[in-house]
Amino acid sequence: MAYLSDYNTAHQYKAIVLNTKRLTPDNTEEVREIILEVQDPLFKCQVDQSFGVLVRYDSPFGKNIHHRFYSVADLPDVSKKLTTLTMLVKRCSYVDDFSGEKYDGVASNYLCDRKAGDEITITGPHSLPFVVPDDRHANIILVGMGTGIAPFKSFVKHIYTNVKDWQGKIRLFYGARSGLELLYLNDKDGDLTNYYDQKTFEAFTALSPRPAWADPIALDKALEGKSAEILEMLKQNNCYIYVAGFGKILEKLDTAFSNIVGSKEKWENRKAELKAGKKWAEIIY
Ligand SMILES: Cc1cc2nc3c(=O)[nH]c(=O)nc-3n(C[C@H](O)[C@H](O)[C@H](O)COP(=O)(O)OP(=O)(O)OC[C@H]3O[C@@H](n4cnc5c(N)ncnc54)[C@H](O)[C@@H]3O)c2cc1C
Secondary structure, three states: OHHHHHOOOEEEEEEEEEEEEEEEOOOOEEHHHHHHHOOOOOOOOOEEEEEEEEEEEEEEEEEEEEEEEEOOHHHHHHHHOOOOEEEEEOOOOOOOOOOOEEEHHHHHHHHHHHOOOOOEEEEEEEEEEOOOOOOOOOOOEEEEEEEHHHHHHHHHHHHHHHHHOOOOOOOEEEEEOOOOOOOOOOOOOHHHHHHOOOOEEEEEEEEEEOOOHOOOOHHHHHOOOHHHHHHHHHHHOEEEEEEEEEEHHHHHHHHHHHHHOOHHHHHHHHHHHHHHHOEEEEEEE
């Protein structure tokens, strides 16, 4: 387990907001795509990395600097001396268990409120565990929810744009509360559907059966719906599983994979093998 305090914030860079646009409709959770330009040529960032954002927050208890991570959500443009970075940010708020009061998340609200031309401070780049395997025959299962699509969007784009001639299967399972919140996989904004004509790529979506009741997203059912293919992929040594999104999903994924491989014990063993070979990676927040 890594803690935010373990990450170096000594290298700080100024970034200018080039563009910010809301991807989700007004009556749903706000997710924004924010494009930044980092003018310092020393900042170099790659597709399987994240970067930090530093936010000054003044509360009744004092002034603090908060450090939060965001995944690189598109291929960074490094063609000029400057780096252009894309991030996806969900505006977060939380209800305090004691008081029942609603609190706004510090960094996500700060970022969602930024306008084009504003300057922010970033750190990094920091590594992400979603490494693109050297083996072009590797089979990769990507499981993401909400803004968890961010690292996978750049991952898939990198494979089909830069690596090319990928031979292994890539299966993306992506969940959102409702069809309107399926980022990059909806009718209006289908960036990831660009890869549907790649013979090695398929994407499957899952929704919450009753979004208004906050029913969990049925990603487990989406995986189990493809049991035979996932089992085949899991039998290969070069199978990778990467998961990004909310922690609540992990238990459901374990149940789904246990059903797919035949028992809880078989899945525990296979997952342990994947972890030992650095072929299971997760970012949970
Ligand atoms: C590697 C990595 C990659 C990530 N990538 C992305 C990404 O691409 N996109 C994205 O949107 N997020 C991403 N995240 C999550 C992101 O870093 C932040 O955690 C998220 O934006 C919420 O931050 P916040 O400052 O708005 O909320 P915070 O202020 O940190 O709130 C977080 C917690 O604090 C509590 N809380 C908040 N405010 C209060 C308050 N006033 N009083 C009491 N309790 C409170 C809540 O219980 C909540 O659980 C990533 C995280 C990691 C680790």
